[in-house]
Amino acid sequence: MVHAGAMSTASAEGNGSPVIPRGGGRDAITGAARQIFAERGYHGTSVRDIAQRAGLSLSALYYWHPSKQHLLATLIEESTHDYFQRCDEALCDAGDDPAERLRALVGATVEYRVSHRVQSNIGTLEWRNLDPENRERLDGLRRSATRLWADLIADGVARGVFRCREPDDARRSIVAACNAVAQWYEPDGDITPAELAERYIAIALRIVDDRG
Amino acid sequence: MVHAGAMSTASAEGNGSPVIPRGGGRDAITGAARQIFAERGYHGTSVRDIAQRAGLSLSALYYWHPSKQHLLATLIEESTHDYFQRCDEALCDAGDDPAERLRALVGATVEYRVSHRVQSNIGTLEWRNLDPENRERLDGLRRSATRLWADLIADGVARGVFRCREPDDARRSIVAACNAVAQWYEPDGDITPAELAERYIAIALRIVDDRG
Amino acid sequence: MVHAGAMSTASAEGNGSPVIPRGGGRDAITGAARQIFAERGYHGTSVRDIAQRAGLSLSALYYWHPSKQHLLATLIEESTHDYFQRCDEALCDAGDDPAERLRALVGATVEYRVSHRVQSNIGTLEWRNLDPENRERLDGLRRSATRLWADLIADGVARGVFRCREPDDARRSIVAACNAVAQWYEPDGDITPAELAERYIAIALRIVDDRG
Amino acid sequence: MVHAGAMSTASAEGNGSPVIPRGGGRDAITGAARQIFAERGYHGTSVRDIAQRAGLSLSALYYWHPSKQHLLATLIEESTHDYFQRCDEALCDAGDDPAERLRALVGATVEYRVSHRVQSNIGTLEWRNLDPENRERLDGLRRSATRLWADLIADGVARGVFRCREPDDARRSIVAACNAVAQWYEPDGDITPAELAERYIAIALRIVDDRG
């Protein structure tokens, strides 16, 4: 799983324009797969579609990736890692105050969801199409992300800063709201990611019933 | 699209038990399709899977339903109608007060999502697999539902009862939070639908920043 | 594994003429598979070749048989059973005398090998292409056949009728000689199966060094 | 067809140990091909399998050998020549007596079959996978070998030393018995090649009904 190489492309993605093999076959294929998986879903996508959009032959796809399933797992793992790392960094930069930490986490999440809409949607919608083996492996990462939110909210509640009665439902609501952004946000619209993050930070703070 | 017949069954569904032909072949098939579409997604499901789970032959399936796509459209239409009608009724029973109306709508939504988890998930996840023709037709319904929420919140804001700055984001957040319930709720758990509805009503009221 | 149906065709086979679906799809396919497996070997045969020679579509092949491997296993099982049964019958008809019993077994074997050359060659040459699961299952039959020979020869040796020093090598030589018949025998030649059987009976009796 | 080079290796082969490039890439590949062709058959073997077992790249394989078919033809030709030559030598060392000559030929054959089991099995099982062109060319060698046996037996019969009635069947039986050795002989067992040769010499003499 060549991570650095794949990630270097990631930042240049997110639009719907046809992929021309720039950085070699491997990235062309992951890029194309990302697009089409997002558009039509895993089972709605054929490997031929992917190869064609990548501008390569079908055999070239199999030269770089052992299977369609592996391609999906790679994409999900990559973006889950990426997202998780950004959350981690944001929390490191934040101080000790629960509200400030919540701001950081919501901000990181919303910004990731709008700057990597495609990856985000694959991560949430195609999870169930992972093989049991892959799912099990990646479930650890997913649980870590959940714990980030849960610990943060629990801390705020314990300190009396957050007054919400049901921290689990607060967490689920915030996460659902942030994730949904990837499904409707239009990158060409007139609302910037930072602006959007501010809005969802405000909403999250109300959901946890922040006393500030 | 024989609607009355299909909808009569809908209320008896929602559980995961094996499908036994009650109302004849037609319902057995819709029931089976509902289950498997929810489990594996539209493209991950084969018509043979459906016929087999319904305990009928493949040809029987085609006797009752013209195509796999039609089956999907029927399911989505059915449950969208059903959900929309419940919202309508709940709002009719509610008075004029925006907070009370929001309570009614969130309550109806959460209760539908937990009592019809399967249909709800199909409605949200498989929408993109509708043929353009079907999608266009059903988009009207979807927009109507959106308008229900939007109008309600706009009214609350206009009256100064809701103080949220961005009503669209408030709406999207509430809807996302309510819809997500269908993905994690465990019907055998110890939390009742009514209880859950109350929790999400509280969260929704905080999201719109209700002054009450 | 519908045995009766498949076996009814077996007797009508053995020639190389193109198969026309007479007794329905199933037999047409087993017949075609038998021919082409014998001609080109298991891995040298494509399922498309088989379907084409059977005069059916590729999908029809899969309607009747779950896999290419299953087709091979069916053919081998069928003919192994068939051969084994003939040996059994021949031995039942024979008396107690070892030489007479050896005559019976060699006769049954040679006659089966020439009247079912195709099946015989598949049985000996394609055995290694069986899946472990199938191989294991059928190994029982094969061992039974070996035991038929081994017991017979051991009895002759014990009674002092056969004087060969190495009964195992005698057995292997006889079996190899009889099986090889299927590889060179020309059904259109001027030597009858019964005649051929007599020749190999004589050879076998010399191999075991029959004192008679 | 570089023969001298290839044949120099042949004598060092015959075991099943992993191939380590001794005489450079060429021999590593022929060695690997020999192993895998014997294990899985020609069509069951991929050129990638061969290259991998040889510890070389796929392109290296094509550098040394023009095609998979050529590889097969090389192996078969090599071992057929090798076997034929040993027979020739054995017969040269033998005198004029038919029984002595038969001893020599059976001995040479059995010893070759056990010391080159892998090559022997390829020679007998994969012959049919040769291209028409290669098959035709090598058929000359095969016929020469057959003639060796046929002439020898005919001479014995003519001199009244061998009393068998059907020399062709005697020949086929002896050859089949000797060739079969390669399929069941276990090199790690407690029976030596020389011992085994003696046993089959005895059997062969009985098959031709030697009067000695």
Add this chain to the structure above:
DNA sequence: CATGAATGAGCTTTCATTCAT
């Protein structure tokens, strides 16, 4: 009402082979 049999198009994957470097 319902079935068993069949089909053509498509699926994911592997094949032997090539070629610029």
Add this chain to the structure above:
DNA sequence: CATGAATGAAAGCTCATTCAT
């Protein structure tokens, strides 16, 4: 000498759908 990257063809198999009965 040897490689990494790529390809067209074909492999085994499944798909949604049809149709005579």
